[in-house]
Amino acid sequence: MTDKPFSPVTIGISSCLLGGNVRYDGGHKRDRFITGELSKYMRFIPVCPEMGSGMPTPRPPIRLVGDPDNPRAVCVDNPDVDVTRQLRTYSTKALANLDGISGYILKKDSPSCGMKRVKVYPEQGGSAQRQGSGIFAHTLMSHLPNLPVEDEGRLNDPVLRENFINRVFVYHHWQQLTDEGLTPARLIDFHARHKYLVMAHSQAAYKRMGRLLSNVTKNALRRISQDYFSELMSALQRPVNRKGHTNVLQHIMGYLKRNIDTHDKQELGESIERYRQGEIPLVVPITLFRHYFRLHPDPYISRQVYLQPHPQKLGLRNQL
Structure with a gap:
């Protein structure tokens, strides 16, 4: 089993995370992982909603006030200055320039770009509640509900980081499939290639997706494919635990049982169990599988x- 090539994938990103001096204080929030290792596999489209909507830098800071489900953005020092409309207008226009992206990384806690748990202050003063989303982030996620979105703070968690990048590449695979021309046969093939990836997240979701495809026809293709993709991205958003990975590894081991000897089976089985117990990272049994399948190729597994699911050099499974 040879390493797969990965062409760069395009994602949107808050400009400050790339080092752009666009923040209210004239500074930036450059992220080393994003601008370092991740930049080798991602093309970034930087967006700063505040500057894009006409605000200067440096500028008076803004914050969210009012209803956490529908907050307003106002200046901290002068709440009479309401910039909600200009941010929303820009956000809607900006989406037109993001056609074709496969994911988005937002700036945490930002009143424009915060994905979740952004502070929202009461209109009449008092303590803030961490129940809001930034104005731009809310527009983005409402218009593109299946798009993989994360903030840079959550990407410090190894599980969430790997989950997000998994979703970005699957989203990109789907875009390639639809660009080539969706057919029932191609949709079923896509489902087969992603079988074990989805099963690790949710066996129930994989079964539901299979039922969706059981009677797919050309006439129903558009509706079924939309339902299928929503189910797929929803399932992948759920982080995988050790139990989910262990179950999949044991399934895949079945494809080797006739090709490897007792000693190798024992080594592989012990590796899976040690992973399940938390003694070794996921990359160890995965590396063993890739070794054995290089020696004993299986056409079905080679397409899984x-x-x-993502470039090995990112080392995302080294910490799982």
């Missing part, structure tokens, strides 16, 4: 996304 699960064994290499």
